[in-house]
Amino acid sequence: MNKATRRTVLVAGTANVAIALAKVVAGVLAGSAAMLAEAAHSLADTLNQGFLLTSLYRSDRPADAEHPFGYGKERYFWSLLAAVGIFVAGGGFSIFEGVLTIQRGGEATGAVFAYVVLAISFVAEGSALLRAIRQVRGEAASQRRSLPEQARRSSDTTIRAVLFEDTTALIGLVVAAAGLTLRELTGAAFWDGAASILIGLLLIVVACSLGRTNMHMLIGQAADEEQRRAITGEIEAAPGIGTVLELLTMQLGPDALIVAAKVAFTDDISADDAEDVADDVDRRLRERLPAIQHVFLDPTQRSSA
Incomplete structure (x- = not known):
């Protein structure tokens, strides 16, 4: 651009x-x-x-x-x-x-x-x-x-x-x-x-x-509402993630966006699996919104029930 x-x-x-x-x-x-x-x-x-x-x-x-x-x-x-x-x-x-x-x-x-x-x-x-x-x-x-x-x-x-x-x-x-x-x-x-x-x-x-x-x-303006909905949808669609508890975004520039999210994992996710899920979320988000430069996930454990 x-x-x-x-x-x-x-x-x-x-x-x-x-x-x-x-x-x-x-x-x-x-x-x-x-x-x-x-x-x-x-x-x-x-x-x-x-x-x-x-x-x-x-x-x-x-x-x-x-x-x-x-x-x-x-x-x-x-x-x-x-x-x-x-x-x-x-x-x-x-x-x-x-x-x-x-x-x-x-x-x-x-x-x-x-x-x-x-x-x-x-x-x-x-x-x-x-x-x-x-x-x-x-x-x-x-x-x-x-x-x-x-x-x-x-x-x-x-x-x-x-x-x-x-x-x-x-x-x-x-x-x-x-x-x-x-x-x-x-x-x-x-x-x-x-x-x-x-x-x-x-x-x-x-x-x-x-x-x-x-x-x-x-x-430090956040991403617009449409982008936030897309980010939330991509994160919650990842296997092993129950819901997004908190989403923080900020524009670092016209073509750069930072994403930080507190997410609830299901109980059946191990530490190794959680790392794989985080990598998958990072990849999915960058493919959906190329402007995303950094993704930080803060996981918490939550029962699948």
Whole structure:
């Protein structure tokens, strides 16, 4: 998954670098707060792509003595920084610039170049979004989920960040175009400033959503309910195991899951048999859910009656 995610992030980052500079020029020439807000949005997204690429490379390192479960959780740390970047660099600047424009006012200047930049940006962001959607759709098909469900439940916060950022970028472009058009038609800078504030608020909502998701992953989020049911079913289907008394799971990364279960063995299971059963459970779980990296069973004895 990392290879596909890395390509998706690179496509989104390349698009952001190109259009960020064009938006800055368009914003200055048109004197538009909404365009400058969009420039800040693209610059923040460009910085965030750097954070996300860093997360992909660093989280891919193998486990070692100091980190026996690997570095998968580092993906969530860098994704959290990306969310903070969206909040501060994108949302904060856009709201500030919008309020300033409404207070100061301003004259409507030529906006032709700004419209051209918005159109090109829409195509570039749309292409990046389509790539992200294709990846999420492929993952959804393998998990037998719908696209919205996969986007909501995926443990890969990197691809989720790209998906949300690109979607927000397209909405922001529409808002910027509307604000610019209303400013040109009415001559009132209020509409331009209002569009900038709306873009900022939109970015803050996305940043808070991504930040909350990464916070849960860093704290130690469990596998989803569907996966927990599958794990419980596989363990209880093993010969010699009566029931699962307690199941603990935790995401170690987008492709890594740890399982710890307290299970009740039947009385006719010897110590040697219990070891074979544990090995069988480990194999069955890894075949059912390849993301499972570690399985720990805590056996207790319970009568078969």
